[in-house]
Amino acid sequence: MTDATIGGYSALERICRAIDYIDATANSHSRAFVVEVMGRHCGWLALMAGIATSADYIFIPEKPASSKDWQDQMCDIVGKHRAQGKRKTIVIVAEGAITSDLKPITSDEVKDVLVDRLGLDTRITVLGHVQRGGTAVAFDRTLATLQGVEAVKAILELTPDVPSPLIAIDENKICRRPLVEAVRITKSVASAIEAKDFEKAMSLRDHEFKEHLANFMAMNTANHEKPTLPREKRKKIAIINIGAPAGGMNSAVYAMATYCMSRGHTPYAIHNGFAGLSRHESVKSIEWIDIEGWNSIGGSEIGTNRQTPEETDIGMIAHYFEKYQFDGLIIVGGFEAFVSLEQLERSRAMYPSFRIPMVLIPATISNNVPGTEYSLGADTCLNSLMEYCDIVKQSASATRGTAFIIDVQGGNSGYIATFASLISGAQASYVPEEGISLQQLEMDINSLREAFAVEQGMTKSGKLIIKSSNASKVLTPHTLADIFNDECHGDFDTKTAIPGHVQQGGLPSPIDRSRGDRFAIRAVQFIEDHCDVLAPYRYELDFPIDDKKILNTAAVLGIKSSRLRFTSIRHLFDFETELGRRMPKTIYWNTIRDISDQLVGRTRLDKP
Numbered sequence: 001m002t003d004a005t006i007g008g009y010s011a012l013e014r015i016c017r018a019i020d021y022i023d024a025t026a027n028s029h030s031r032a033f034v035v036e037v038m039g040r041h042c043g044w045l046a047l048m049a050g051i052a053t054s055a056d057y058i059f060i061p062e063k064p065a066s067s068k069d070w071q072d073q074m075c076d077i078v079g080k081h082r083a084q085g086k087r088k089t090i091v092i093v094a095e096g097a098i099t100s101d102l103k104p105i106t107s108d109e110v111k112d113v114l115v116d117r118l119g120l121d122t123r124i125t126v127l128g129h130v131q132r133g134g135t136a137v138a139f140d141r142t143l144a145t146l147q148g149v150e151a152v153k154a155i156l157e158l159t160p161d162v163p164s165p166l167i168a169i170d171e172n173k174i175c176r177r178p179l180v181e182a183v184r185i186t187k188s189v190a191s192a193i194e195a196k197d198f199e200k201a202m203s204l205r206d207h208e209f210k211e212h213l214a215n216f217m218a219m220n221t222a223n224h225e226k227p228t229l230p231r232e233k234r235k236k237i238a239i240i241n242i243g244a245p246a247g248g249m250n251s252a253v254y255a256m257a258t259y260c261m262s263r264g265h266t267p268y269a270i271h272n273g274f275a276g277l278s279r280h281e282s283v284k285s286i287e288w289i290d291i292e293g294w295n296s297i298g299g300s301e302i303g304t305n306r307q308t309p310e311e312t313d314i315g316m317i318a319h320y321f322e323k324y325q326f327d328g329l330i331i332v333g334g335f336e337a338f339v340s341l342e343q344l345e346r347s348r349a350m351y352p353s354f355r356i357p358m359v360l361i362p363a364t365i366s367n368n369v370p371g372t373e374y375s376l377g378a379d380t381c382l383n384s385l386m387e388y389c390d391i392v393k394q395s396a397s398a399t400r401g402t403a404f405i406i407d408v409q410g411g412n413s414g415y416i417a418t419f420a421s422l423i424s425g426a427q428a429s430y431v432p433e434e435g436i437s438l439q440q441l442e443m444d445i446n447s448l449r450e451a452f453a454v455e456q457g458m459t460k461s462g463k464l465i466i467k468s469s470n471a472s473k474v475l476t477p478h479t480l481a482d483i484f485n486d487e488c489h490g491d492f493d494t495k496t497a498i499p500g501h502v503q504q505g506g507l508p509s510p511i512d513r514s515r516g517d518r519f520a521i522r523a524v525q526f527i528e529d530h531c532d533v534l535a536p537y538r539y540e541l542d543f544p545i546d547d548k549k550i551l552n553t554a555a556v557l558g559i560k561s562s563r564l565r566f567t568s569i570r571h572l573f574d575f576e577t578e579l580g581r582r583m584p585k586t587i588y589w590n591t592i593r594d595i596s597d598q599l600v601g602r603t604r605l606d607k608p
Contacts, residue, residue, distance in 0.1 A: 001182040002169055002177065003168075003170055004143060006143055006147065009139045013134075013383075013509065014130055014131045014134055015037055015045060015127060015131060016052045019035060019049065019090060020296055020507060022035065022090070023296070026087075027088045030087045030121070031088065031120070032088070032089035032118075032122040033125055034093060034110045034114070034122060034125070035090065035092050035093070036092075036095060036126045037049060037131065038095055038128075039061075039095055041189055041190045041193060042062075042094075042096070043059075046059070046093065046094035046097075048212065048514055051295075051513065052296065053092075054293065054294075054295040055090040055091065056091055057078060058091070058216070059091075059093045059110070060094045060213075061094060061097060061193055061201075062202050062205060062209075063213065064100045064193075065100070066099065066100055067099035067103060070099060071113045071117065074110070074113065075113065075114075078091070078114065078118060078120075084289050085289045086292055089122075091114070093106075098193070102196065107124045107126065135386075137383055138379065139511055141386070141423040143169060145423075145599070147167040150174050163179065165179055166179045185204055188200075188204055189204045215255070215259070215518060222257075222262040225262065227261075227262065227263055233264075233528075235266070235328055235528070236265070236268060236324065237265050237267055237327060237329070237330065238269070238324070238326045239256050239268070239329075239331075240273060240329070240332070241303065241304035242274070242306070243335065244304070244306070244365070245377075246364050246376055247376065247379070247505045248377055248380065248513060248515065249299070249332050250297045250298070250300065251295045251296075251508060252330075252361055252363070252516040252517070252520040253302060254294040255516060255517035255518075255520035256521070256523065259520065260524060266285060268283055268286065269283070273304055274307055274308065274312045277312075279312070281320060297508075298380070298506050304333065306336045307336075308336055308340045309347075314343065314347060315351070321351075321353035322353040328358070329357075330361060331360045332363045332520075333362075334366060335364065335369060338360060338369050338572075338573075338577075341569045345554040345569050352538060352543075355538050356534060357531060359527065359566070360557065361519045361523055362375035362376065363377050363516075364376075364378075365377045365378055365381035366411045366416065368410075368582060368584065369556065370583075370584035371560070371572045371584070372557075372558020372559055372560060374559045376516050376519070377505075377508075378415065379511040379512050380508045381416060381505055384499075384504070385408060385499060386420070386424065388499045389406060390424070392497045394462065397461060401491075401492045402462060403427070403462070403463035403464070404463070404496065405477045405480050405494060405495070405496050405497070406420075406464060406477075406496075406497045406499065407496065407499075408468055408469065409503050410468050410470070411470060412470050413468075414431025415589055417429045417468040420466050421466045421596045425464070425599070427447065427451070427463050427602065428447075428600075428602055429468075430466070430472070432468055432470040435471060436467075437605060439605055440605050441483065441487075442487070445483075447602060448491075465484075519557055526555065530552070530553045552568050554569045556569055
């Protein structure tokens with residue numbers, strides 16, 4: 001009924017962070033670790049942690065292990081991973097894990113099997129209530145706020161004949177579901193498991209859960225099981241990173257490569273963007289052991305830059321595409337990647353080697369790629385910025401009567417500033433879509449003066465103002481601080497804080513890792529589905545470049561209106577893009593700005 005509940009991703013963050021730390025000692029000592037996580041009858045935490053940390057094996061209640069040979073199945077996977085050079089082993093056990101006979105599977109049992117059968121030096125880590133602690137992640141802060149607002153609206157709209165609703169989230173959209181039905185389905189999962197009707201239990205989970213489980217199973221058996229596709233359907237698929245680094249880029253490369261291996265395709269990595277390809281022929285096939293651990297690494301391991309094909313040498317790029325006989329291309333990146341895909345698509349008539357399915361996976365902290373409401377890296381950025389704002393706010397609270405202007409990145413997109421304002425409780429935010437007017441500044445300064453006057457130094461609530469770097473060409477954060485200090489007449493002190501590239505984040509968040517995996521696998525499936533459309537025209541002189549079926553073979557993969565969908569790059573470029581501003585024409589987060597302002601009592605003059 002809902003894709004997430006409040007606190008779920010915060011708990012997942014604790015689990016993934018703990019496993020990331022465990023990885024270091026496991027790798028250095030070549031040990032195995034059995035990690036037990038919470039969940040009772042729900043294996044969501046174990047499954048998502050398994051995906052986000054590339055665990056070797058997981059045990060969850062929705063997919064019970066065979067009572068006869070679960071030990072053999074686990075040892076087969078772990079043994080093959082070790083044989084290929086992997087030095088560490090991570091097995092995640094949900095506390096409600098069972099066999100098909102409903103017998104509990106304990107961490108001690110799993111440890112004994114790893115020790116006795118494989119001779120691995122094995123340790124057990126039970127995370128326990130650590131999973132509930134710590135600061136809520138950016139997603140949970142946003143979810144709790146938006147669901148709270150929707151709950152108030154629902155109460156005001158309720159009539160005696162309308163059933164009580166559950167406030168849920170579907171992909172990126174807050175929605176309402178019947179509460180009684182939601183409770184019934186939740187209880188039905190446990191009942192189905194107790195009745196050994198595991199198929200029904202799985203069917204009661206949301207579609208994303210089932211997709212994630214299928215993806216984990218495919219990636220987990222990569223390169224050491226018989227490929228699922230016959231030889232004649234196996235392809236050569238390349239992946240490239242374009243633009244600034246973003247959390248989840250490596251996850252996408254890892255998932256693409258491992259899924260390709262499980263299917264029988266040959267994955268290639270193009271290193272250092274299109275410039276690396278055209279100047280140095282930086283192409284290399286991907287081996288399983290080469291990408292081990294990439295899922296939890298930040299940055300871009302294959303390298304990235306901002307140059308588009310036309311800015312480098314599109315003819316040389318076409319030559320190397322022909323030389324390596326690529327059958328599909330996956331581009332991971334931001335607006336430069338969007339422009340690159342459009343250039344390749346429009347060049348198909350001249351360069352036959354571009355007549356292959358091509359997909360863009362949006363990855364940029366600015367979240368400004370047309371065709372999607374979410375880009376990889378945005379969640380990692382918000383988590384980093386949230387921690388930064390919390391620390392700055394703590395400083396402001398301790399010194400009393402202090403406000404900080406925090407300058408955030410995002411180009412011409414106000415996405416980061418808007419959501420950072422919401423999750424940090426900022427008094428005001430300035431974004432490029434609106435600019436900064438003197439009237440608005442005057443109102444915000446007066447509002448701050450009133451707030452500090454009411455508090456009279458008795459409370460510890462520090463004040464934050466979030467400014468997007470491109471909100472004004474004239475008013476820099478330091479200039480703004482000077483204006484605030486001059487106009488407040490000593491009622492409070494204003495300082496500046498600039499997080500800079502800290503916003504790109506370190507380790508990618510679990511959301512960016514799992515979505516990177518999901519997007520990459522969907523992209524490979526898209527290429528598989530569309531190869532036959534282009535095959536008849538691969539070397540034809542008369543290429544129908546404007547044919548709708550042909551146009552749909554070059555697409556952007558994104559989340560729109562609570563659904564994962566592919567949209568033709570030609571349609572997006574021609575009808576939904578403001579090229580000069582490097583922005584989509586439709587901005588979905590304006591309602592978030594309204595909520596953020598309402599919660600702090602701010603009046604905004606310059607509404608778009």
